[in-house]
Amino acid sequence: MFERRDVWKLGSEADPWDPIIRWYARAITALKGRAQKNPTSWRYLAAVHGTFMQRSDWPQGVTWNECQHSSWFFLPWHRIYLHYFERIVRRTIVDLGGPDDWALPYWDYSDPQRPNARSLPRAFREPQMPSGDPNPLFVSERSQQNPDIIDGGRLDALDVEIGDAIAETSFTGPSDDGIAGFGGPITDWNHSGGPVGSLERTPHGNVHIGVGGFQPLGLMSRFETAALDPIFWLHHSNIDRLWEAWLVQVDPDRQNPRRARWRDASFTVGQGAPAVTLTVREVLDTTQPPLNYTYSDVSVPALAPGMVLAARSDVESVFTEEGPVSEDEELVPEMVGASENRVPLAAEPTEVEVAVETPSGPALREGAEGAQPRKVYLKVENVRGKELVAPSYLVYVNLPLRADPADYEDRRAGQVPMFGVLEASESDEEHSGSGLTFSFDITGVVQRLREAGDWDPQRLRVTFTPARVGAERGGDVSAGRVSLYYA
Numbered sequence: 191m192f193e194r195r196d197v198w199k200l201g202s203e204a205d206p207w208d209p210i211i212r213w214y215a216r217a218i219t220a221l222k223g224r225a226q227k228n229p230t231s232w233r234y235l236a237a238v239h240g241t242f243m244q245r246s247d248w249p250q251g252v253t254w255n256e257c258q259h260s261s262w263f264f265l266p267w268h269r270i271y272l273h274y275f276e277r278i279v280r281r282t283i284v285d286l287g288g289p290d291d292w293a294l295p296y297w298d299y300s301d302p303q304r305p306n307a308r309s310l311p312r313a314f315r316e317p318q319m320p321s322g323d324p325n326p327l328f329v330s331e332r333s334q335q336n337p338d339i340i341d342g343g344r345l346d347a348l349d350v351e352i353g354d355a356i357a358e359t360s361f362t363g364p365s366d367d368g369i370a371g372f373g374g375p376i377t378d379w380n381h382s383g384g385p386v387g388s389l390e391r392t393p394h395g396n397v398h399i400g401v402g403g404f405q406p407l408g409l410m411s412r413f414e415t416a417a418l419d420p421i422f423w424l425h426h427s428n429i430d431r432l433w434e435a436w437l438v439q440v441d442p443d444r445q446n447p448r449r450a451r452w453r454d455a456s457f458t459v460g461q462g463a464p465a466v467t468l469t470v471r472e473v474l475d476t477t478q479p480p481l482n483y484t485y486s487d488v489s490v491p492a493l494a495p496g497m498v499l500a501a502r503s504d505v506e507s508v509f510t511e512e513g514p515v516s517e518d519e520e521l522v523p524e525m526v527g528a529s530e531n532r533v534p535l536a537a538e539p540t541e542v543e544v545a546v547e548t549p550s551g552p553a554l555r556e557g558a559e560g561a562q563p564r565k566v567y568l569k570v571e572n573v574r575g576k577e578l579v580a581p582s583y584l585v586y587v588n589l590p591l592r593a594d595p596a597d598y599e600d601r602r603a604g605q606v607p608m609f610g611v612l613e614a615s616e617s618d619e620e621h622s623g624s625g626l627t628f629s630f631d632i633t634g635v636v637q638r639l640r641e642a643g644d645w646d647p648q649r650l651r652v653t654f655t656p657a658r659v660g661a662e663r664g665g666d667v668s669a670g671r672v673s674l675y676y677a
């Protein structure tokens with residue numbers, strides 16, 4: 191059994207070169223020396239995730255641009271990808287005379303008790319190794335301001351929030367209607383574009399842009415270059431760990447999808463002798479072959495009060511007396527309102543009004559106060575653009591006019607990070623061009639608004655606030671529409 195350990199507990203600021211990190215660096219130097227068409231080379235590995243190279247220029251037989259995003263395959267595909275990578279690194283370390291039990295560490299940036307851990311560990315920030323050789327864990331194409339990641343700056347606390355994702359009660363949405371759940375929406379093979387699952391959104395997407403930066407876009411900020419930054423693999427090791435962490439939440443019970451369409455899906459990474467072909471079913475228990483790994487810790491840090499008021503938090507069924515919504519029960523969300531025009535996501539806050547109607551379909555249920563939905567979802571649909579002006583946006587519901595959003599954290603629906611927006615705005619063979627869609631379960635927010643007397647069943651106001659703004663203005667990101675769903 192291999193143990194994946196917390197990188198911040200390896201080495202120290204004074205002496206960052208723990209053997210696990212040192213062997214990782216040495217292996218990367220070896221991988222970088224291999225030709226790109228070699229399936230165990232650094233550049234081949236990164237291209238499996240994404241590449242700017244035209245398909246017609248690809249070496250024969252490669253399967254590149256494969257990463258699964260905006261999909262319920264996001265988590266299992268990246269797990270298989272990391273397994274392929276980890277085996278290659280371990281084999282390389284053994285060939286270099288190192289230990290045979292090396293496992294990929296993880297970067298746990300979300301513990302509020304350890305704000306230091308929001309910085310990159312020092313071994314990833316030093317341009318040189320102690321020997322004076324260039325350090326392969328260092329890359330210069332990382333955020334240099336706001337946050338100054340390259341110089342030891344910390345990710346923003348908002349970027350690493352895990353409360354909303356962990357609070358999700360189901361892996362995928364209640365229907366095929368673009369409501370994504372914890373792990374992503376029900377899709378076929380999907381490289382880019384469409385609804386984004388909660389974990390893929392935050393912290394995953396925020397951390398990508400937080401590390402890579404957005405003016406200019408560093409390696410971590412694009413699908414096509416992300417895996418060229420050695421921290422990518424530790425970030426995904428943590429995302430994979432958070433999947434495990436989510437599953438052990440028991441109240442209510444969290445479960446992986448049971449559908450064969452998910453469990454029997456099969457993915458191949460690499461080609462030739464090192465290739466792996468695995469079904470989702472085969473990677474659900476990490477302690478079994480062929481994976482054979484555990485995480486040293488899958489507990490979720492206690493969330494500081496006020497750090498997150500998860501929109502759905504303790505609320506299962508706020509409007510009716512019926513019990514929790516089970517996974518087998520098909521909730522069919524019905525759209526009850528939508529904005530009329532595209533909504534700019536700019537350097538300034540944007541506000542949009544949505545007229546809301548009474549549902550007419552299954553969302554109409556008899557409760558104590560008449561027809562009330564059991565779940566309320568806010569959707570920010572088809573977010574597209576070619577140039578970013580902010581790394582992410584905070585989304586608020588019914589923020590009073592001219593109010594300081596910081597005073598109304600309990601009205602925050604969630605975040606819209608920009609990772610993947612550029613990819614999803616291109617239309618070519620791999621990309622649909624229709625942008626990303628974000629869905630938020632705002633049942634709890636709506637309940638609080640009702641209690642505060644600030645809920646108007648006929649009108650909704652949604653505010654988008656850029657989390658940080660770049661020095662250069664410009665940018666052309668917008669959402670196709672903002673809509674409200676009842677289920």
Ligand code: C2O
Nearest residue numbers: 239257258394398
């Ligand atoms: Cu396939 Cu974090 O990206």
